[in-house]
Amino acid sequence: MRYLKYTLFFALIALISSCEEGYLEPAPTSVISSANYYTTPDQVESAVINIYDGIQGVWDFNMDENRALQLEFYLTEMRSDNTRTKSSEGEAAQFESYSVEATNGIVANYYQSYYNVVYRVNVVLENLDAAGSMAAKYEAEAKFLRAYAYFNLVRLFGDIPLVDSVISPEDKATAYTRVASAEIYNLIISDLTTAISGLDNSSSYRASKTAAQTLLAKVHLNKGEYLEAQQLCESIVESGNYALEANFKDVFYSEGNDEVIFAIGYIGDSNEAQNFSAEWLNAVGRTSGVNYVTNDAKAALDAMGGDRTMYSYRNDVSQVTQNQVAKYIPNGDSTLGISSTSSDPQRAGNDWIVLRYADVLLLHVESILAGGASTTSAAALSSFNLIRNRAGLANDADGTITKQELMDERRVELAFENHRLFDLMRMGEAQNVLSAFAISVGVGFTSSDLLLPIPQREINLSGGDMSQNPGY
């Protein structure tokens, strides 16, 4: 009896102590919070889908919304020798004249959008416990998308903040400390390695093993690791899961085809639509016409495009001295046999192709070229000629692929697909090519223009701690 008294006493103390945490701060039961929402695999999958939604960008013309991918052509294609604005107006024209300001709203929007994508990835990674048996797949999928976001950011901005977990607004040190690009590349490679081992090839609208292999091959080429890149490209070729479309037009106008490795989907006339297609046309979008084809790109396509030329650019019927991109036309073209993807061209349904098999074949050639001036390798010629033959062109005439021939082939095959600038940078020819191009169109280019400015807003928010890229 005496012991029972003590026992009860201690039990009471134990009860009181165990109450403390949850008792005074009970988890809310009638509202959803980020801390208690993720409890089932389906809910985690919704967070995975949310990452794609972030890349897709918000259908809007408002620059306060994260427009993400829908603005990418400004930062990439319009800074290359491929495209320009039609009328050199506004901040959109800063790109073609290599006079981008740190206050440029398009740059700031893209930066913010892709860090938002990184945030969405980190939310998934922190809630994998709720995903049960799907945890490995969702982890692989999220990490592929984080690698994709960081690979774009690091190539556009250089050294950038490395955020690999969900951070609070108070964590200024993480949000505004620029980390050496080599460390960013380490995260990208580690994420892609996880992605390759955890993914299959079930959909081209979701992350896949091949998409991760392709991206990793490109990362290795950026770092001059040619053998690793070649092995990845060859394992994609040998897998036989992808093939070139017989007709170049079908790559863009027969969506979900076998050539597409990874695409971001859009649905016409809905909130999941895109408006970049309309912006590229005269008096269809809100702008006066952006991503118009330069004479330099037109000349390259005329000389080397083969069957690809007519589906790459077309004459602007309302202004015949100008040429428009013919990939991703939203409102159809009866002459080219293209139908519209929506009734409202500003809400277009054309998907954006991020990676396709033709890219892999040309990366294969690049990996065998291995930074040299030319190659006669049979494997390289085989990949190279597949691309040429599909375009209705004969095999490489002399059996030697030079670096210039490879750069030209990539330019006309992948024109206006946001590859050109990155290709020139990766192959070490950006300064030569863009300096000459800038002189020919009467603008000033210096090598510091290859990196965009860190958005001034970020520097302001950092209290001035964040440094700017040189030349801005």
Add this chain to the structure above:
Amino acid sequence: MKQMMNFRINETIKLNLILAACVSIGLLTSCEEEVYPETGSIVDKTPPSAAFSATQGVGLNDEWMTYTFSNQSSSATDFAWDFGDGNSSTDFEPSNEYSGEGTFDVKLTATDKLGVSSTYSEQIVIVEPEAPEAIIPPIYEASFEDNSLPDGTGDGRDSWRLSGAGVIQITSSPVYEGSQAAKFPSAGDRAAYQVLEVTPNSDYTLTYYYTMKTSPTGGNVTVWILPGEVSEFSQIDTDQAIASFAGTDQSSSNDYAKVDLPFSTGANDKVAILVTNELVESRVDSMSITAD
């Protein structure tokens, strides 16, 4: 009331006097300091800093002699380049065509409008890029001779062992040359395996000699070229072989037949030679490799 007014007037006059005094002092002082023109200026906290990087041209002709310079200087307005070969430039980002191979000290002087300058130099070593030649890998104990390793040791088969496979035997007769050759008994349970370091995407030819007993018929001695490297016999997948040759010449158990086995390395910087046999006792001797 009037008194008060007077007081106020007096106050005003007094204040004016003080003000006048202050102003004149101020004038005097400012006059004095006008002697020193830098007064009021602040130190330039960001003086010029010169920096650049150089990129060699790539192409089929003489592009290798042209270097493009990327200017990474900050806080400067004027630039003077000395390319180390007598040429110079004042462009922001010039390129220079050198006359040939050599070592050059490139100097960039970056100056601002205050006349402050900074200099950065870098030595560039210009070498004409050779057409990349394939590595010729050594094949150790290629003729299965005793003491033929680089350090003078070895039993003729030390370089050919692989865990999980029986080690080859050594024969002294018949041999193709020297005093020993590799012997594969009819049981077919032996394997010779050696990894070679090669240049990717290059063509090679492996040359070797073999002979087989005349009976039983239907056997073979096969040399495989396999991609990569394994540590266990069980990891070998001969379906992945880059090249192979199955020797079936049983016409003489004394005379060796020569085989040239060409192969292309593809996306591999390592390949392995594997030799196995089936059914009939076989011998292999004198391996060598050439790049095509």
